[in-house]
Amino acid sequence: MKTxxxxxxxxxxxxxxxxxxxxxxxxxxxxxxxxxMLAAGSTAFKVNxxxxxxxxxxxxxxxxxxxxxxxxRVVGG
Amino acid sequence: MxxxxxxxxxxxxxxxxxxxxxxxxDPAGVxxxxxxxxxxxxxxxxxxxxARDLLLRMLSPRQRxxxxxxxxxxxxxxxxxxxxxFPWRSLNVVDPATGDCYCGxxxxxxxxxxxxLAQKLLLENDPQHFFCVANRHPSFVLRPAGTxxxxxxx
Numbered sequence: 001m002k003t004x005x006x007x008x009x010x011x012x013x014x015x016x017x018x019x020x021x022x023x024x025x026x027x028x029x030x031x032x033x034x035x036x037m038l039a040a041g042s043t044a045f046k047v048n049x050x051x052x053x054x055x056x057x058x059x060x061x062x063x064x065x066x067x068x069x070x071x072x073r074v075v076g077g
Numbered sequence: 078m079x080x081x082x083x084x085x086x087x088x089x090x091x092x093x094x095x096x097x098x099x100x101x102x103d104p105a106g107v108x109x110x111x112x113x114x115x116x117x118x119x120x121x122x123x124x125x126x127x128a129r130d131l132l133l134r135m136l137s138p139r140q141r142x143x144x145x146x147x148x149x150x151x152x153x154x155x156x157x158x159x160x161x162x163f164p165w166r167s168l169n170v171v172d173p174a175t176g177d178c179y180c181g182x183x184x185x186x187x188x189x190x191x192x193x194l195a196q197k198l199l200l201e202n203d204p205q206h207f208f209c210v211a212n213r214h215p216s217f218v219l220r221p222a223g224t225x226x227x228x229x230x231x
Binding site for chain 2: 005007008009010011012043045047048054055056057069071072073074075076077
């Protein structure tokens with residue numbers, strides 16, 4: 001089971017999905033959300049990768065691992 | 078009367094610690110506190126709690142310890158050294174060596190702990206992007222040339 005978290009005003013919006021047929025709808029939803037957020041300037045990071053692997057920036061939905069955090073577009077304050 | 082520079086720094090750090098304490102009381106309501114203004118309504122309080130739980134889960138053990146003790150934590154930025162991330166909404170990324178403050182925040186009204194998490198992820202994994210968009214404000218602690226770090230212990 002993979003998790004996509006998008007940071008938002010409620011804390012974070014979570015979509016769980018995997019590659020099975022039963023989760024096809026969730027997967028499609030996660031992919032659409034991921035692509036829409038990145039197109040809007042968001043940045044995504046693979047986190048909790050296990051075996052001490054460091055977090056990593058990611059731009060491709062197919063390379064997502066267990067957990068991904070999407071940070072909305074960052075602007076200067 | 079001229080106040081010694083070291084004394085100014087010590088007062089500055091004391092103030093930072095007082096401001097960032099979770100139970101800090103600010104009767105004047107002038108501090109950009111992370112939690113107080115956000116806990117007024119139930120949904121926002123829940124959002125802050127969710128965000129805090131997520132942040133704690135994402136911090137390294139050292140960062141978690143720092144955060145639990147001081148309400149802020151430090152990150153090692155590749156090629157730039159150590160930076161502090163404070164629980165404020167603006168100017169909350171501080172270079173302890175210079176005292177310079179950076180302000181780069183995600184769009185939308187995110188809980189402050191989400192904001193800290195976003196900054197941590199960006200600084201550790203995509204610092205060029207953060208420093209490209211963030212505004213830098215020079216140190217507000219006046220530092221005579223040739224002296225040590227702007228903030229003691231940095």
